[in-house]
Amino acid sequence: MIREEDIITKLEKGLMQWRGEAKTLNIGIVERNTDGVIQATGLSKAVMGERVEFENGVSGVVLNLDEDFVSIILLGEASSIKEGDIVKRTGEMLSINASEELLGRIVDPLGEPLDGKAKIKKGSLMPLEKIAPGVVEREPVNTPLKTGIKAIDAMFPIGRGQRELIIGDRGLGKSAIAIDTFINQRNFKKSTSKLKPVVCIYVAIGLKRSTIAQIVGKLKDNDALEYSIVVAASSSEPASLQYLAPYAGTAIAEYFMGNGKDVLIVHDDLTKHAWSYRQISLVLKRPAGREAYPGDIFYLHSRLLERSVRLNSKHGGGSITALPIIETQANDISAYIPTNVISITDGQIYLQSDLYNSGVRPAINVGTSVSRVGGSAQSPLMKGVAGKMKLELAQFAELAAFSQFGSELDSATSAALERGKRTQEILKQGQYQPLEEPYEVLSIWAVTNGHLDDISVEKIGKFERDFHQFVKRNNPKIITVLSSGDKLSEATSKELEKIITQFKKSFK
Amino acid sequence: MNKRLIKKLAEDSYSKEKLDRRKVFAFARVLRRRDLRKYIRFLKNFEDRMTLRVTLPTETEVGRVRRRLSKIFPNKKIVFTIDPTMLAGIRVIDYDNVYELSLKNSLETALDQITSRYD
Ligand SMILES: Nc1ncnc2c1ncn2[C@@H]1O[C@H](COP(=O)(O)OP(=O)(O)O)[C@@H](O)[C@H]1O
Ligand SMILES: [Mg+2]
Numbered sequence: 001m002i003r004e005e006d007i008i009t010k011l012e013k014g015l016m017q018w019r020g021e022a023k024t025l026n027i028g029i030v031e032r033n034t035d036g037v038i039q040a041t042g043l044s045k046a047v048m049g050e051r052v053e054f055e056n057g058v059s060g061v062v063l064n065l066d067e068d069f070v071s072i073i074l075l076g077e078a079s080s081i082k083e084g085d086i087v088k089r090t091g092e093m094l095s096i097n098a099s100e101e102l103l104g105r106i107v108d109p110l111g112e113p114l115d116g117k118a119k120i121k122k123g124s125l126m127p128l129e130k131i132a133p134g135v136v137e138r139e140p141v142n143t144p145l146k147t148g149i150k151a152i153d154a155m156f157p158i159g160r161g162q163r164e165l166i167i168g169d170r171g172l173g174k175s176a177i178a179i180d181t182f183i184n185q186r187n188f189k190k191s192t193s194k195l196k197p198v199v200c201i202y203v204a205i206g207l208k209r210s211t212i213a214q215i216v217g218k219l220k221d222n223d224a225l226e227y228s229i230v231v232a233a234s235s236s237e238p239a240s241l242q243y244l245a246p247y248a249g250t251a252i253a254e255y256f257m258g259n260g261k262d263v264l265i266v267h268d269d270l271t272k273h274a275w276s277y278r279q280i281s282l283v284l285k286r287p288a289g290r291e292a293y294p295g296d297i298f299y300l301h302s303r304l305l306e307r308s309v310r311l312n313s314k315h316g317g318g319s320i321t322a323l324p325i326i327e328t329q330a331n332d333i334s335a336y337i338p339t340n341v342i343s344i345t346d347g348q349i350y351l352q353s354d355l356y357n358s359g360v361r362p363a364i365n366v367g368t369s370v371s372r373v374g375g376s377a378q379s380p381l382m383k384g385v386a387g388k389m390k391l392e393l394a395q396f397a398e399l400a401a402f403s404q405f406g407s408e409l410d411s412a413t414s415a416a417l418e419r420g421k422r423t424q425e426i427l428k429q430g431q432y433q434p435l436e437e438p439y440e441v442l443s444i445w446a447v448t449n450g451h452l453d454d455i456s457v458e459k460i461g462k463f464e465r466d467f468h469q470f471v472k473r474n475n476p477k478i479i480t481v482l483s484s485g486d487k488l489s490e491a492t493s494k495e496l497e498k499i500i501t502q503f504k505k506s507f508k
Numbered sequence: 509m510n511k512r513l514i515k516k517l518a519e520d521s522y523s524k525e526k527l528d529r530r531k532v533f534a535f536a537r538v539l540r541r542r543d544l545r546k547y548i549r550f551l552k553n554f555e556d557r558m559t560l561r562v563t564l565p566t567e568t569e570v571g572r573v574r575r576r577l578s579k580i581f582p583n584k585k586i587v588f589t590i591d592p593t594m595l596a597g598i599r600v601i602d603y604d605n606v607y608e609l610s611l612k613n614s615l616e617t618a619l620d621q622i623t624s625r626y627d
Contacts, residue, residue, distance in 0.1 A: 006622075023613055025606040029556075031549070041553050042604030068515070068553075088606075 028052075028070060030085040036078035036238055037063075037283040040087050043070045049129030051094045054087050056080055061094040061128075061244070063280065071284050073240035075110060096248050098255035099123030103199070106216060106230040109241050109248035114232060126251035128244060132306035139312035141346075143195065144377045145264060145321045148184030148434020149177060151364050151427040154386035154444055155393075156349055159377025160198075160262050161310025161319040165341055167326045167333060168351030172363050174325045176431050177349065178202070178266040179215060181323070183222040184434035185264065194485070198321075199256045200228040201265040203249035206242050206272030209234045222432060235272075242276035250307050250320070257311065257318035265308065269325035270301060274337045291336045302344045333368075347371035361428055366393045379485030382437060385445050389423060392448075396420025415453075422452045425460040438482035439468050442496075445488075451500050455507075463507060470503045509543045518550035525583050527555070560584045561601040565594040565610075573598065 028042035038060060046052065050062045058076035065071075074081060075094075096111045097120050106115040109128075113119055141159035158164045166174045185198040202219075204212045212232050219225040229252060233245040246267045253263040267273065274297055281294040289295045301324075308322035324345065326338050331352060333342065342348055347370045356363035375383070399417050403409060409417070426447045429435070435443075443464050446452055455463050471478060478499065481492055488496075517539075521531045532551070539547055560581050562573060570588050577586055581602070591599075597610030 023606075023608040025608070027601075027604050027606055041556070044604050068511075 026089040028087045030054075030081055030083055030087060031069060032083065033074070033078065033081050034283045036074040036240055037280055038072040038074055038081060038087070039069045039284065040072060041069050043087065043089060046070055046089050047093075049093050049127065051090045051092050052087050053090055054081055054085055056085075059094075060087065064284070064286070066286075071280075073243070073280065075240070078238070093127035093129060094244075095125035095127050096251050097123040098126045098252045102229045102252060104226050104228070106212075106232060108237070109231060109233055109244040111248070114230075124255055126255045128247040128251050130251070130254065130307065132303075133309050133311060133315070137309075137311055137315045139310050139317075141310055141373045141377050143262075143310075143319075144379065144382075145181075145198070145262075146184055146187070146195075146437060147177065147181040148187075148436070148440075149180055149362060150429055150435060150440045150443060151362060151366075152177070152349060153378075153382060153437070153440055154427075155366065155390040156347065156364075156369050156371040157375060157378045157382070158321065158323075158371060159310075159373055160321050161308065162347075162371070162373050162377070163305050163308050163322040163324065163345040164371060165324050165326060165345040165348040166351070167328060167338060167342070167348050168363070169328050169331055169353050172351040172353060172356045173361060173431075174327070174351060175211075175215065175268055177362060178268060178323055178325065179218055180432060180434045181264065182219060182228055182266075183224045183432060185227060186223055187436055189227060192483075194483075196262050197227065199253075199261050199263045200224065201249050201253050201263060202228060202230045203246050203265065203267045204230060204232040204234065205245045205267065205269060206233070206235045206276065207268065209236060218432065239276040239279040242272065243280060246270070246273055246304055250304060253320045254307065257320050258316065260316040260318045262318060263320045265320060265322050267304075267322065267324040269327050270341055271325075271327045271337055274301075293336060297337070298340045298344075301341055305341075305344050346373050359428075360424060361430075366390060367397060379437065380487040381441060381482060381485050384487050385441050385448065389444065389448055392416075393420065393423055393427075396423065418453065419447075419450070421457050422455070422460060423447050425457050426452065426464060428461065436483075437485065438479045441482055442468060442471060445496060446500060451504070466507060467500070467503055470506075471499060475499050509540070511546065514539075514543055514546045515550050518547055518554060521551060522554070525558070527551070557603045558584055559603075560586045561589065562586060563589045563591050563594065563599040563601075565592055565596055566590065 026043060026045040028040035030038055030040050032039045043052065046062050046065070048062055048065060052060050052062060052072055054060065058074065058080055060072040060074045063071045063073050072087065099120055099122055101120045101123065105113060105117065107113055111120065141161045143160040145158045145160045145162070147153055147158065152158065166177055168174055182200045182202065185200055187193060188195050188197045202215060204215065212234055216225065216230055219228050231245055231249040231252065233241040249265055249267070253265045256263045274293060277297060277300060278293050281288065286294050305322055305324060308320040310319040311317055324341060326341050328335065328338055333350070350365045350368045351363045352365040355365060395416065399413060399420065403417060426443050446467065452460060452463065478495060517535050521528055521535060523531070535547065536544060560577060562577065564570060564573065567590060574586055593612060595611040599610060600607045
């Protein structure tokens, strides 16, 4: 119940104050609305990324401050705003509501649920635009982010807080690598895990709705959705929403990082993000540069990926690992957007169509892929076992080309060729089958130590599966030993030799 | 024509801080249709920047307010609107800045506070 005297005291207080406090507002006038991209004059005090409000209550966000006008992208019905409308500053940055409740959910870049469930109520407002943490808050990357994909974990290891680009033409398994990496994080939810669990965020930009539904379905089927969040702006959404998606995903990631968590964020893909920005810029008639992209596109992506870091323990010790995806045309990595993003990231995993077509899956080009910081984030075990493999495989690619000339090969060369074929074969891995490190190590150890030299290439897939099963059933202790991640001891090596000799007797 | 040039034309259309009709007509005659639209847009923007829009609840204070404001903004044209729903107070719009001191506003703020407290 409201008591009358309360109202009167309140009113009196309000009236006493009113002489003192003038309300000031900074406003603008809409000059143009082209498909939800607004140009307004005025708003001279607005800042980039600020939320602004129109008379009818619809919100927008400041995208650019040009000399003569401010560009705003509309966050509501495009047709609701017309020339002459007044728009006012709010003094707030555009934010998304983030909380633990987001886990397992699918939302749009404004935080609206896309899965038919209730809107997230409580939470922290996280700004979409934010300056990346400075050097004093950071720590070097030193903890593995395991993908469960042998080829990557062995040769291009990714560390928590790293930015590794996945690049390649359409349909070569870029998204597949991201999804398998998400699935693999289930291993770090276990109480026995030495590594911290990972919160996974999938940002889907300009993908078809059906593709997004498929990704969500696969995560669900593999029990990965419960620790994942999908931020989606499909190809049927306006360019403005697609443009905002990676920032929204990163804002959510920062919420979890701020709570000391390790986060993995995938941007699938930044090519379509660049398209959305190009489209907006065309509408704004901003000067275009190479490939018709506006000149600040480089800055746009670097500003985004800079926010993926590892924080030191004084700042909570959380991290954001980013796996941006870029789709190339005809394997051309020298186009504008690919070269930009390559220069911003700490390495790239390059998928190639001729490998894919010849059955090498994942179709990773060993020669051109790199991980610049990951080496320090490998367990001593993996480092020791996989050490020489990358070099051997690169040599194999050269030899294989050479051997096609049909010349006589000396025995050392043909032995290296045979070993190379087997190494390539054992690195093949099916989709949705990420492996825990002990099993990755079993496979890599077997091939690098020559135990597969007398197995025909066609049988290697079966050999691997059966060998894993055999060890799991008969020697679970060795799996536990390998789980420690410690360097392979003399004794363990001997034990492994014994096990594989025994296994090979039964293998046909 | 280049946007910068058109803006320059708009600037040059003023003589002693006042829009010069002769210049405007001269420029308008030579400009192409598309450029003309941009030119008018710039002129309108300049006019907006040079105008102070003041809202008062009654006529009574107009003279006094005009005298005081023209001291603070000597180069601006001052336009008055009367809006009795303001109850008391004043609203000044200086291009993109709105300064508002009205009783209606304070009443609304006070009521907002009361309702949020008793909701
Ligand atoms: N490791 C793999 N083994 C077998 N098939 C794969 C593998 N990775 C991807 N694929 C298949 O390749 C196709 C393209 O994969 P996708 O991840 O959608 O490619 P991209 O994201 O590069 O366009 C899909 O049909 C997928 O099932
Ligand atoms: Mg894909």
